[in-house]
Amino acid sequence: MNKYKRNERIAAITQILVNTPNKVFTLTCFTELFAASKSTISEDLVIVKDIFEKQKLGKIETITGAAGGVKYIPIISLEKKAEIIENLRMELSKESRRIPGGFIYLADILYNPNYVQSLGAIFAEEFIHASIDYVVTVETKGIPLALKTAFMLNVPLVVFRNTFKADDGPTLSIHYASGSDGRLKTMYAPKNSMGKGSNVLIIDDFMRAGGTIQGMQSLVKELESHVVGIGVLFEEAMSEKKLVDDYFSIFTIDPSKSKEHVTIQSHIL
């Protein structure tokens, strides 16, 4: 008697899947919700899957077996990626963003929920097959980006800090040389912030030499886990070798060019 029409089931299923990316929902969850048979729900899912593919709205993945079910993977189409990258490139090129010292003002972009939503999806797509257990960043500006990536991968976020407060509980800490000025800084992590042997994805907004990323790598090691991926939004072009080898970056900024022509290149398309 509480029967739903196919249209209705499809709208509800889509909302539920899209609302929590990468979370596996069992078929039973939907058969109970709609008092429908497994075969009916399976047919619904095929329709959602096909139209998502056709319209490039992401991927509906079916997992078979005992722990089986269905999940939504937010994949951004190449066209959409190109559009985001071009918008960002134009934003970044604005004269009004130049700050003395060769810096570019980025805060509003790094805190813009729509930009970080798309950029988080790009990072998540890059590392989706790396069996990530935690996303890690260090305060402050990379937090939104790291949070969205963690949300898209459906894993917890851990934020390392440069200060140590009373409500942090027991912490592990390391010293690291910040690449930009060579100064020795401290980085703290709550001692129980991740299970031992976890796979960690490091996400940060900006990388110059890579000293801060190296610091995060050391601290992850102290937590007895391993870094399996590194994603940065902006890296600065440098003549010297970076301190970090294997990373995925979305933009390279080259401030060595004349001030009027800071080069901003993306290499993800």
Next chain:
Amino acid sequence: MNKYKRNERIAAITQILVNTPNKVFTLTCFTELFAASKSTISEDLVIVKDIFEKQKLGKIETITGAAGGVKYIPIISLEKKAEIIENLRMELSKESRRIPGGFIYLADILYNPNYVQSLGAIFAEEFIHASIDYVVTVETKGIPLALKTAFMLNVPLVVFRNTFKADDGPTLSIHYASGSDGRLKTMYAPKNSMGKGSNVLIIDDFMRAGGTIQGMQSLVKELESHVVGIGVLFEEAMSEKKLVDDYFSIFTIDPSKSKEHVTIQSHIL
């Protein structure tokens, strides 16, 4: 020839609306996407709207007039809210979260993408009619919560900081007395972080006396904007009067109770 079935349109429309809460999509956007008439799309939207209401998946709102269209408002059902609140209350009551000095370890909750997604939706619902232009927080732990609230309200986030870096550009700064220890601290905001006369919603993770919130209020005033709402996740029960009057909090923690029975109460249900 590029015609879509109703099922397919409904799945795609749902994905698009749910993916960007509070963003108004014009009917034209959908008529073009599916080569369908306005009346067809309107019928699709009624189906989505009705099932969202029936299944308590949020609200589909239609805006009439020239700037008209349709948007998705993520509203969490009372049952779901009760479930989230109860989960959190149980989490917070765990013995292992106690830190010397009467603190409770909260970082993992404040950085958990699923918790902040739900809590951000609760804040957004509370302030949806306040014509918010910006969500503001101060680093660090409130950032995920504030970001999700901003995302749900479809407005930018501004993060005030306690330090001032070379890449922040010109900043405004104020001194404020941190309520917890009475110490004088500094808070910085990028000078052009918001348009003058903006409506600001302050979101923070924790409030003791309210000194930090007061600091944010002063800084918003210096930016020639006004605070129209304050949302905090946890407030501490105090015998003295708080420094801030009108705020919305989700939990009250009372550490004055014996150590074995810290009281954690929610007042949103």
